[in-house]
Amino acid sequence: MAKKTFQKLSKEKQNTIFDGAAACFAEKGYYGASIKDICENADISNGALYKYFDNKEELFLEVLLRCQEILEEELYKKYTHIENSLKQTVEAYLNQIIKLHQKYPDYIKIYSNLGSFEADLLSDKLNQPFMESADYVYNMVQEAREKGEIKLAIDDKELSFLLDNYFILFLNSLISNYHEIRFRFFLHKKPEEALTNQDKINFILQSITPILK
Amino acid sequence: MAKKTFQKLSKEKQNTIFDGAAACFAEKGYYGASIKDICENADISNGALYKYFDNKEELFLEVLLRCQEILEEELYKKYTHIENSLKQTVEAYLNQIIKLHQKYPDYIKIYSNLGSFEADLLSDKLNQPFMESADYVYNMVQEAREKGEIKLAIDDKELSFLLDNYFILFLNSLISNYHEIRFRFFLHKKPEEALTNQDKINFILQSITPILK
Amino acid sequence: MAKKTFQKLSKEKQNTIFDGAAACFAEKGYYGASIKDICENADISNGALYKYFDNKEELFLEVLLRCQEILEEELYKKYTHIENSLKQTVEAYLNQIIKLHQKYPDYIKIYSNLGSFEADLLSDKLNQPFMESADYVYNMVQEAREKGEIKLAIDDKELSFLLDNYFILFLNSLISNYHEIRFRFFLHKKPEEALTNQDKINFILQSITPILK
Amino acid sequence: MAKKTFQKLSKEKQNTIFDGAAACFAEKGYYGASIKDICENADISNGALYKYFDNKEELFLEVLLRCQEILEEELYKKYTHIENSLKQTVEAYLNQIIKLHQKYPDYIKIYSNLGSFEADLLSDKLNQPFMESADYVYNMVQEAREKGEIKLAIDDKELSFLLDNYFILFLNSLISNYHEIRFRFFLHKKPEEALTNQDKINFILQSITPILK
DNA sequence: GATGAATGAGACTTCATTCAT
DNA sequence: AATGAATGAAGTCTCATTCAT
Numbered sequence: 001m002a003k004k005t006f007q008k009l010s011k012e013k014q015n016t017i018f019d020g021a022a023a024c025f026a027e028k029g030y031y032g033a034s035i036k037d038i039c040e041n042a043d044i045s046n047g048a049l050y051k052y053f054d055n056k057e058e059l060f061l062e063v064l065l066r067c068q069e070i071l072e073e074e075l076y077k078k079y080t081h082i083e084n085s086l087k088q089t090v091e092a093y094l095n096q097i098i099k100l101h102q103k104y105p106d107y108i109k110i111y112s113n114l115g116s117f118e119a120d121l122l123s124d125k126l127n128q129p130f131m132e133s134a135d136y137v138y139n140m141v142q143e144a145r146e147k148g149e150i151k152l153a154i155d156d157k158e159l160s161f162l163l164d165n166y167f168i169l170f171l172n173s174l175i176s177n178y179h180e181i182r183f184r185f186f187l188h189k190k191p192e193e194a195l196t197n198q199d200k201i202n203f204i205l206q207s208i209t210p211i212l213k
Numbered sequence: 214m215a216k217k218t219f220q221k222l223s224k225e226k227q228n229t230i231f232d233g234a235a236a237c238f239a240e241k242g243y244y245g246a247s248i249k250d251i252c253e254n255a256d257i258s259n260g261a262l263y264k265y266f267d268n269k270e271e272l273f274l275e276v277l278l279r280c281q282e283i284l285e286e287e288l289y290k291k292y293t294h295i296e297n298s299l300k301q302t303v304e305a306y307l308n309q310i311i312k313l314h315q316k317y318p319d320y321i322k323i324y325s326n327l328g329s330f331e332a333d334l335l336s337d338k339l340n341q342p343f344m345e346s347a348d349y350v351y352n353m354v355q356e357a358r359e360k361g362e363i364k365l366a367i368d369d370k371e372l373s374f375l376l377d378n379y380f381i382l383f384l385n386s387l388i389s390n391y392h393e394i395r396f397r398f399f400l401h402k403k404p405e406e407a408l409t410n411q412d413k414i415n416f417i418l419q420s421i422t423p424i425l426k
Numbered sequence: 427m428a429k430k431t432f433q434k435l436s437k438e439k440q441n442t443i444f445d446g447a448a449a450c451f452a453e454k455g456y457y458g459a460s461i462k463d464i465c466e467n468a469d470i471s472n473g474a475l476y477k478y479f480d481n482k483e484e485l486f487l488e489v490l491l492r493c494q495e496i497l498e499e500e501l502y503k504k505y506t507h508i509e510n511s512l513k514q515t516v517e518a519y520l521n522q523i524i525k526l527h528q529k530y531p532d533y534i535k536i537y538s539n540l541g542s543f544e545a546d547l548l549s550d551k552l553n554q555p556f557m558e559s560a561d562y563v564y565n566m567v568q569e570a571r572e573k574g575e576i577k578l579a580i581d582d583k584e585l586s587f588l589l590d591n592y593f594i595l596f597l598n599s600l601i602s603n604y605h606e607i608r609f610r611f612f613l614h615k616k617p618e619e620a621l622t623n624q625d626k627i628n629f630i631l632q633s634i635t636p637i638l639k
Numbered sequence: 640m641a642k643k644t645f646q647k648l649s650k651e652k653q654n655t656i657f658d659g660a661a662a663c664f665a666e667k668g669y670y671g672a673s674i675k676d677i678c679e680n681a682d683i684s685n686g687a688l689y690k691y692f693d694n695k696e697e698l699f700l701e702v703l704l705r706c707q708e709i710l711e712e713e714l715y716k717k718y719t720h721i722e723n724s725l726k727q728t729v730e731a732y733l734n735q736i737i738k739l740h741q742k743y744p745d746y747i748k749i750y751s752n753l754g755s756f757e758a759d760l761l762s763d764k765l766n767q768p769f770m771e772s773a774d775y776v777y778n779m780v781q782e783a784r785e786k787g788e789i790k791l792a793i794d795d796k797e798l799s800f801l802l803d804n805y806f807i808l809f810l811n812s813l814i815s816n817y818h819e820i821r822f823r824f825f826l827h828k829k830p831e832e833a834l835t836n837q838d839k840i841n842f843i844l845q846s847i848t849p850i851l852k
Numbered sequence: 853g854a855t856g857a858a859t860g861a862g863a864c865t866t867c868a869t870t871c872a873t
Numbered sequence: 874a875a876t877g878a879a880t881g882a883a884g885t886c887t888c889a890t891t892c893a894t
Contacts, residue, residue: 456670456671457669458668556817557820564825583827584846591801591805595808608773611773612797612800629800633793636792
């Protein structure tokens with residue numbers, strides 16, 4: 001946990017610091033990001049950082065918690081209920097992921113790489129994994145079930161897993177070149193053709209259509 | 214490309230070196246892995262590494278190529294045809310992923326993190342992204358279609374994307390704590406309950422059953 | 427240019443660092459001098475050096491500027507006017523070169539080797555070559571001409587070049603074994619005989635006598 | 640001294656090796672030149688070098704001896720007698736220096752930097768300094784004296800020193816940017832004006848004219 | 853509490869030299 | 874005799890962290 005000194009700072013200042021750190025971690029990863037760069041990005045002195053956090057690892061963990069906070073605030077809180085159909089909710093959710101990525105690209109990049117090296121390295125320190133997304137999707141499916149929207153004889157758990165897969169890999173495609181190319185492959189896009197986010201959304205919506213009534 | 218000196222080594226020695234390097238890259242990522250550690254792991258002297266590769270980056274790229282080679286040899290070559298039903302093929306493929314992971318955990322970890330920081334950093338050097346998997350799955354679906362196995366009114370591209378999502382996220386669950394917990398969540402496993410790979414396979418097979426005849 | 431951190435140091439500390447570096451560069455040249463040795467000589471930590479200068483090359487250039495500064499302060503500023511005869515001025519100048527060499531042997535050695543490998547290597551970085559000496563000697567001759575001291579029908583440019591040759595090669599004899607032996611040869615000194623600086627000065631003065639009235 | 644293995648090689652091969660080494664030493668100095676580069680330049684294997692010479696230092700010393708040999712063969716042997724006047728001999732000698740430099744630029748660069756760092760470092764190993772040039776010039780003056788060519792009341796030793804200064808600094812101007820600029824300064828050449836070797840020769844000849852009859 | 857200079861271990865890479873083939 | 878792969882010490886430079894001000 002961050003030191004008291006840090007907690008006395010204004011929320012605004014705290015977020016400025018997290019933003020600077022997130023930018024560095026997103027660009028180069030945990031090991032690649034240097035304290036010097038982070039301090040410059042966060043607009044604080046080298047010494048100040050060590051007044052706020054014990055060390056680099058603690059700072060990284062705090063940035064991860066800030067990720068969680070952002071997802072909570074910007075994604076899950078906004079979609080507690082299905083307004084219309086499941087299909088529309090899925091579309092809205094995918095669009096919200098895009099907005100989220102536009103607003104917080106660095107945090108999203110860090111989050112989506114959680115499965116990667118560094119996160120595992122620190123996983124024993126991260127008490128509660130980020131299962132908000134999964135939880136949210138499960139609720140989404142349950143509501144749709146109640147509204148009788150689901151045609152296919154598929155279990156709620158299975159369907160929510162299936163949908164969450166789309167969300168995870170769509171998010172990855174915003175961040176990783178590899179996943180962008182993977183979408184491009186399955187959409188049969190030629191190298192010279194543009195691939196828009198709307199193309200990907202349409203593809204996903206098309207994919208789930210036969211599942212729904 | 215690796216230097217001549219490296220190519221003169223026996224395939225066995227070459228692989229020993231790749232294995233040592235892969236272990237380090239898998240554990241700590243590109244930036245976190247040190248040349249010193251790599252050399253100790255690979256059982257070569259510090260200087261020798263630089264007789265074999267121009268620098269750390271080239272070594273990493275060569276390890277990625279070795280990943281590709283392993284996947285090619287151990288996964289795709291073995292499943293060119295659907296022997297029985299699509300469902301059985303999916304099951305066999307998932308089991309093959311497990312075997313592959315048991316035999317080459319480090320390479321698989323590196324591969325599955327390709328979407329991450331470092332890989333993107335080097336992505337312009339990686340000429341051909343790893344789309345073998347996607348290609349393989351697409352063929353799998355086409356064959357199933359010809360055999361009239363698919364019930365759901367879903368496009369080949371869409372279904373193969375859906376299946377490939379399972380493969381990717383199943384593979385991730387072997388490697389990343391986060392994805393393991395995610396499976397656990399969707400399978401409604403309690404913290405004290407064990408989660409076996411067979412559980413995950415059954416869950417996936419169950420999920421795709423309504424899609425098939 | 428040196429970094430701010432360096433410029434904040436006291437002049438004394440700055441010169442201590444330059445002195446340490448100069449000693450190493452004088453002894454082993456640019457490539458031969460190691461950062462480790464330089465830091466030990468300069469009594470600073472390895473890391474500190476890189477807070478002061480971007481890299482070894484910049485440090486070397488700064489040492490060269492310090493050379494220039496020393497020559498300016500200790501040689502040229504002190505002899506702006508011919509007090510007595512040209513001959514006496516030449517003698518005084520040669521003696522001043524000796525004092526300078528005694529006080530700053532390392533800087534003088536570096537300066538006198540400016541024509542050498544490394545300096546040329548860095549010559550595009552050295553904006554203004556060290557032509558102070560040449561300029562000074564030219565003024566010396568002009569003043570002597572005005573005072574009617576020159577007998578020989580020789581141009582000012584030619585005479586000043588001739589004199590500057592003596593100064594350069596006298597300075598070299600203080601530093602380089604080769605040039606010391608060369609003096610010894612022309613003075614017909616036997617191996618067992620001592621060769622003093624005064625011998626060399628007398629020889630030069632004797633040489634220019636027939637040129638003067 | 641080079642090992643027997645080296646001495647068994649043909650003179651041609653020996654010189655090829657010296658040439659390659661000289662090119663490296665001339666470009667980067669003793670410490671800056673690497674054995675790897677030298678071997679590539681000399682077109683021999685890394686191991687062969689150590690069959691021919693004990694180590695880098697010995698190789699460097701042998702290259703210096705080759706310098707001496709070249710000077711001997713190409714400069715002093717060709718001018719044992721004054722054919723015409725001293726002035727013409729000086730001119731011929733300066734032109735010969737140019738030719739020598741064109742033919743053996745690397746050796747000449749090394750030679751002219753003898754006064755520098757590395758040479759001193761190794762000076763105790765260099766048994767006989769290179770006084771051939773000085774000796775040659777002294778003879779030149781003695782012959783001129785006998786022929787009654789010298790007007791100025793100057794001693795042979797002094798005049799030969801004076802002349803040798805010209806030769807040394809003219810040679811330096813072919814090699815070092817610093818000495819080139821120095822000539823430019825004394826010749827009052829503007830930065831945009833070209834400075835040819837003939838300009839420098841004329842300047843020197845003009846300078847010595849008043850000394851001669 | 854905040855600064856940023858200082859530290860020295862450790863990063864990647866190159867080096868002169870040795871030695872098995 | 875010749876090769877060039879192997880060595881590991883040492884090169885320059887950066888790093889996370891500490892500490893005097």
